[in-house]
Amino acid sequence: MSIVKEVLKNLLSKPITIEYPRKKPTPVEKDFRGRHYADLKKCTGCTLCAIECPSNCITMEKLPENIKLKHNPRGLYPNINYMSCVFCYRCVTVCPVDAYITTNEYRLSSVKEVFSRELTLQTVRE
Amino acid sequence: MERATSLIKIPVTLEIPIGPQHPAIHEPILIKVYADGEEVVGVEIGTGYNHRGVEKLLENNTFYKDKFIVSRICGICNTVHENCFVRAVEYLAEIKPSPRAEYLRVLVMELERIHSHMLINAIMAEIIGFDTLFMYIMRDRELIMKAKEIVSGGRVLADFHMFGGVRRDIDEVKRDKLIEILKKVEPRLKYYRKLFENDPTISKRLTEIGVLKTRDVVSHGMVGPILRGSGVRSDTRAEDRYDAYDEIKFNVIVRSEGDSLARMLVRWDEALESLEMCKYILEHLPSGPAIVDERKLPRTFPAGESFTRVEAPRGELTYYIQHTGGSKPYRVKVRTPSFNNIINSGFSYLRHSIADVPVILVSYDPCISCMERAIVVNLRDGVEKKVTLKEIAMGKVKL
Numbered sequence: 001m002s003i004v005k006e007v008l009k010n011l012l013s014k015p016i017t018i019e020y021p022r023k024k025p026t027p028v029e030k031d032f033r034g035r036h037y038a039d040l041k042k043c044t045g046c047t048l049c050a051i052e053c054p055s056n057c058i059t060m061e062k063l064p065e066n067i068k069l070k071h072n073p074r075g076l077y078p079n080i081n082y083m084s085c086v087f088c089y090r091c092v093t094v095c096p097v098d099a100y101i102t103t104n105e106y107r108l109s110s111v112k113e114v115f116s117r118e119l120t121l122q123t124v125r126e
Numbered sequence: 127m128e129r130a131t132s133l134i135k136i137p138v139t140l141e142i143p144i145g146p147q148h149p150a151i152h153e154p155i156l157i158k159v160y161a162d163g164e165e166v167v168g169v170e171i172g173t174g175y176n177h178r179g180v181e182k183l184l185e186n187n188t189f190y191k192d193k194f195i196v197s198r199i200c201g202i203c204n205t206v207h208e209n210c211f212v213r214a215v216e217y218l219a220e221i222k223p224s225p226r227a228e229y230l231r232v233l234v235m236e237l238e239r240i241h242s243h244m245l246i247n248a249i250m251a252e253i254i255g256f257d258t259l260f261m262y263i264m265r266d267r268e269l270i271m272k273a274k275e276i277v278s279g280g281r282v283l284a285d286f287h288m289f290g291g292v293r294r295d296i297d298e299v300k301r302d303k304l305i306e307i308l309k310k311v312e313p314r315l316k317y318y319r320k321l322f323e324n325d326p327t328i329s330k331r332l333t334e335i336g337v338l339k340t341r342d343v344v345s346h347g348m349v350g351p352i353l354r355g356s357g358v359r360s361d362t363r364a365e366d367r368y369d370a371y372d373e374i375k376f377n378v379i380v381r382s383e384g385d386s387l388a389r390m391l392v393r394w395d396e397a398l399e400s401l402e403m404c405k406y407i408l409e410h411l412p413s414g415p416a417i418v419d420e421r422k423l424p425r426t427f428p429a430g431e432s433f434t435r436v437e438a439p440r441g442e443l444t445y446y447i448q449h450t451g452g453s454k455p456y457r458v459k460v461r462t463p464s465f466n467n468i469i470n471s472g473f474s475y476l477r478h479s480i481a482d483v484p485v486i487l488v489s490y491d492p493c494i495s496c497m498e499r500a501i502v503v504n505l506r507d508g509v510e511k512k513v514t515l516k517e518i519a520m521g522k523v524k525l
Contacts, residue, residue: 006258016265031294033279054187054194088194088285093293093420 025107032104033087037116038078040069040124042099045076049091049100057084058091061117067124080116082108139167142480146175150253150484153494155468157475157483164479169472176495184458189215189289189427192455196445197283199460200496202242205234205284206438210445211458212287213368217432218449219289219424226416227291228370233407234277234286235436236400240311241270242439243393243400246491247318250390253484254331259321266314273307276300291418301408308404315401319394322387332387336474336486339384346470349463350441351396352490355389357382362437374403386489393491426453440464440491462496469497 020026028034038049040063050058060076063069078091092100101123108114140161146154154175160168180199184192196211197204209231216223223231248263271281277296278284286292296304322328338348343356353360361378363371379395381388429451435444441463448457467490475483 029275029279031279032275033285052190054191086194086198086283087280088283089279089293090190090194090420093288096421 021107028104028106030104031102032106033089034103035082035105035108035116035119036087036089036092036100036102037080037119038123039099039101040067040072040077040120042097043072043077043120044097044099045072045074046096047076047078048094048096049078052090052094054088054090055084055086057081057086064121067121069124077120078116079120082114082116083110144483146172150487151249151492151494153492155492155494157487159475159480159483161480164481166475166478166480166483169475169483171469171472173469173494173497178495181458181460185455188453189455190423192458193287193289194285196458196460197285200462200493201282202245202493203238203438203440203443203496204282205231205238205278205286206436206443207460208284208287209235209369210434210436210443211447212289213436214432214434214445214447215289215427217434218430218447219427221290223291223369223418224414224416225370225412226295226414227418229407229411230277230292230296230416231287232370232374233404234274234284236403236407237270237274237277238284239400239439240315240397240404241267241274242491243397244270244315244318246488247322247390247393250332250386250485250488251328253488254328256327259318263318266311266318269307269311273304276303276307288418288420289423292416293418293420295416296411301411305405305408308401308408312398312401315394315398319391319398322390322394329387331485332390332489333385335386335478335482336489337383337385338474342473343384346473347466348441348470349466350438350491351389351392352467353441354378354380355392356384360442362435362442366435368434368436370407374406376400376403386485389489389491426451438463440493440496441467462493464491464493465497468492468494 018024018026045060047060050060058078058080061079063072063075063077069075080091089102092102142159142161144157144159146156149155149157156172156175158170158172159166180195183195187195193208193211193215197208199207244263244267248260248267251257251259251263274284275281277294277300278286279294286294338352338356340357343353343358349360357380359378359380362368363376364378376399379392379399381392427449429449431446431448433444433446435442437443443463444461446457446459447455450456468487471486471490475486478486
């Protein structure tokens with residue numbers, strides 16, 4: 001490795017590192033396995049995703065009393081704990097009604113536990 | 127007054143613990159080195175800092191959950207673990223994946239082999255004090271990680287396999303992107319290979335260090351690039367021809383020197399070979415379905431036994447599944463390459479200097495999370511005794 005050549009090349013080139021999170025986020029693919037949540041317009045509360053989850057991070061919860069859905073007679077919806085989720089997308093592929101909305105959002109670090117509850121309930125409030 | 131005519135010197139043997147924090151690689155392993163001056167006279171390898179009980183966990187979960195758990199045994203070689211487990215279950219259930227799925231499986235595994243070999247070569251550069259090279263290799267490794275992200279949706283953990291096929295497919299746009307990345311990586315790999323062969327900084331630290339003779343390698347049951355670096359032609363991909371390896375041409379890289387440099391060069395050559403295989407796959411990808419509908423797969427599998435092996439970046443990896451019917455396996459036995467390579471390699475450190483110990487360890491490409499096993503102690507009387515594997519196999523040990 002010639003030092004002079006490498007020094008000159010590196011002085012003239014842009015830095016390869018990204019100043020995350022001060023500047024723009026790291027570029028990821030559109031179909032990167034990121035944050036996912038259930039769409040209540042489709043979810044039937046069948047609990048299959050919670051049964052199949054390898055990291056047991058999905059709990060089925062009762063819908064709030066003001067939300068009544070015809071296609072969801074048991075009134076259950078999946079709540080994902082993103083802190084223990086391994087993002088394998090088994091829930092997405094096993095869902096019989098394709099109710100999961102997938103995104104490529106990977107910035108989920110937090111000091112508190114993060115759940116999908118709010119995002120899921122928003123899908124019927126819109 | 128009489129003058130002394132002789133002087134008696136007593137050699138002091140030092141006990142130096144290397145590890146368990148960052149012995150060379152960033153994983154916990156204790157290498158207790160006994161040194162006479164600078165010369166290593168004895169080595170004890172202590173493991174057990176990273177035991178997670180994965181084999182027991184596999185027995186308590188269904189096959190579908192196990193598929194995701196096995197890929198978490200090791201982060202670097204997660205797809206080979208997945209592939210081995212998935213093929214073992216496919217043999218049980220007599221499912222055959224489509225040709226396109228087989229090609230895609232090989233693509234992901236070969237991408238993984240490239241980035242694994244780049245990683246260990248980068249760490250080797252760091253260990254011998256060549257930090258610039260470490261940065262360079264890690265920068266270019268990022269391209270391969272991107273390629274893996276394009277194919278599987280995850281930078282490190284692919285979660286790509288499924289019983290009877292794969293979970294994602296690639297289209298024309300992704301294919302072009304991958305070819306573009308591989309074109310960028312190829313000159314860099316060739317450059318690093320040349321550098322490892324010619325650079326005096328590297329060759330001074332690696333040549334003639336940790337020499338393993340062919341006889342020693344075979345008698346100690348070592349696998350992978352270590353075996354091939356010592357002149358033994360053994361590669362599971364070439365022997366078993368599983369998945370699409372029967373249709374993809376590749377050379378088995380063998381070097382006869384047997385020292386640390388030979389092992390690193392075997393890895394660079396293999397990475398280049400894998401790159402060619404990836405190109406071939408992308409150009410000759412068969413058409414047809416690849417993705418398997420996970421909702422239609424069977425819930426239970428027929429009873430039976432199956433044994434599979436794959437060539438992981440570190441060597442031969444085997445899975446043995448015993449199944450008595452139902453949705454959970456009765457027993458899953460994992461034999462990882464690092465288990466053989468590290469625990470049996472104590473003899474190779476002898477008569478080298480202390481500074482060479484990390485170099486030799488890194489040249490074996492250790493994966494500590496793969497190789498942890500448990501010792502059973504009788505708690506009633508607190509007696510701990512050493513037993514041989516043969517005695518356990520013969521059923522002579524009563525717990």
